[in-house]
Amino acid sequence: MSFDKIRDPRKLRHQIGHMECDYVYTAGVAGERFYLALREDGKLLATRCDKCNITYMPPRMYCDKCFAELTNYKEVPLTGIIESYTITYFDMDGEVLPEPLVLAFIKIDQTDGGLIHTVGNIKPESLKIGTKVKALFKDKAKRTGALTDIKCFQPA
Amino acid sequence: MSKNMKELPGTPLSGKELKSEKVITFKWRPNAKYAWSAGIAYGRFLDELKAGRIIGRRCSRCERIIVPPRMFCEHCFVATDEWVYVKDTGTINTFSLSYLDADANRIKDPILVAVIDIDGASPGVGILHLLGNVAPDKIDVGMKVKAVWKPPEEREGSVTDILFWEPLED
């Protein structure tokens, strides 16, 4: 078509708009238990399905496999193993970060799941898949009931 | 209903509870912005509005003159084949009085909303627009109206280049 070369729609007759909505999401029943335990007690909670022998981290209200409702919440260790990681040098807008940021999938001990989080207090070149790490919490006064209540994971 | 189900599941929350410390919530504001290019038919439509005219398209198969214009007829599924100027007068097909703004906030003076069948277009072919210079209780279906345009220097190629439609004096 004749407009193939025009990449910016604003160069054509156009209308401008945006999504004006704000959103407030509830964490849900299982999410709320998880985040309250993070904020109030500095603990990690998981749910467990004994029938399927699965421990869900983060906890779920139901078993993905047998579809039973899960009401058995248990505290699990703050430690885990780096299953995979990546190092990012840019922020969301493409600007260079002052320090490279290490993001990892951390399989939490005694569970079948894990968390995506940052890994700190480690030199990027000494990172390894399989490294044991532990959650470092923010001071209680600064916690808000979110994953960022954990400042980062660091070598255990 | 299910024999084993004594109470239906679900945990109601009041607006106040939602704001309390006990209920964990996460907030988000989307930051996506859009520029919708008007396309071929609407592009010309908006250009003509800027010039103070309303333009439609004619389908030579079903003989309809349609506004807003499109490059194809959705009934015959053939390309429409002619630009046709229509008038800036019309008839109120239906109307309402909105005491809600776009976010459902209450407003005191109603927005006067109408579907206006355009003179010169086929019968029943109308556009969504606003009414003005008329008392709400004087508006009626079937009333003749005329477009009130923005001054030419303020027009920007938008349906808002027509400020509103007012009753047409005989």
Add this chain to the structure above:
Amino acid sequence: MNIKKRVAVVGAGITLFRRRLKESGKELSFHAVNMALESAEMTRDDIDSVVMGTAPDAFDGIHMKSENLLDGAGATQKPYTHVYVGGGTGVFSPIGGWWHVASGMHDTCLVVCEEKMSPCFPHPQTAFRTIWDPITSRPLNPNLVWIFALEMHRYMKVHNIPKEHIAQVAVKNKGNALDHPSAQLGAKITVDDVLNSEIMVYPVNRLDISPPSDGAAALILASEDVARKYTDAPVWLDGVGWALDSAYWTNRDLYYPQYVEEAAKMAYKMAKINDPPKEVSFAEPYDPFTYKELHHLEGLQLAKKGEAPKLTVEGVTARDGDLPVCPSGGLLGVGNPIAAAGLMKCCEAFWQLRNEAGKRQVPKAETGVCQAWGDLMQVGTVCVFKRDS
């Protein structure tokens, strides 16, 4: 038409409908599905495929939310489809399920609908801003209620219908909802209450409108041979129909929903219904607004054009009338978590046809019709349910 398998409904489930529920969308879906599985005495292993129906993602505020909801719908590692036709989605979702089973592709299909409208601020209406055509409509800063008010006014004007007759729908449906365990707005009200309630967008008053809600519903479909293994009282989904009209809604006459007629004719033909008013024992037409129930009864060929208001005033559509309409309490009474509200109607048909509707039970329920509607006043979706006579 080459339909390989007759399709049965064998289970149904539903959550509370409320303005705001703490459960996440996944968790609501889980509850509805779990109840449906339990009522059918099935487990997730018995489900071959899953169809999810949701209305605009912008309410939940999760883009591509059907993927997010997948595990709550019991669909992990199963064939999973998301269907969507705006407000018509709730009755379109069982049609999507019907394709899976009627084609012979799957023996069972679980149909789930979920909606959480509470996350959207300042009001769920805000999300509706973005459904308008960005060039011809959105610059006018419209509110979605505008199009309903315009359509309602056109309908009233063409048939000379007094507002009092339309208000009767709210009285009936909110009254019926008093007996629905999910209901958000069951109430005993009068026509004057409706007429004296706040004018939102003339001629729509506050009590003419269904509320925004959170909720979920589920329905389990099975092929005839498989259904017989689970139940002696299957309900048959014997007719499905859907149709959409042009998005140029200002170029159509709004007084009559032609697209609902097209959808209904398709479904009736399939269900071998020749005389709908005689053969249909109850109906669950879509009632997000009072006048819509009437509009849709006419589109469904259950009332002549302009005569649905009279039937309502005469009590024909009351739960104990000749043609009970919205015995559930409808969206006006039970609530309107959009897609889940449409599927709630199909759940109601299932319970009515199994004589499991308790206080809501209508006498001699043999054939029920459910219908939903949506998008820019352009979609009609219809399901015809029957029981063995």
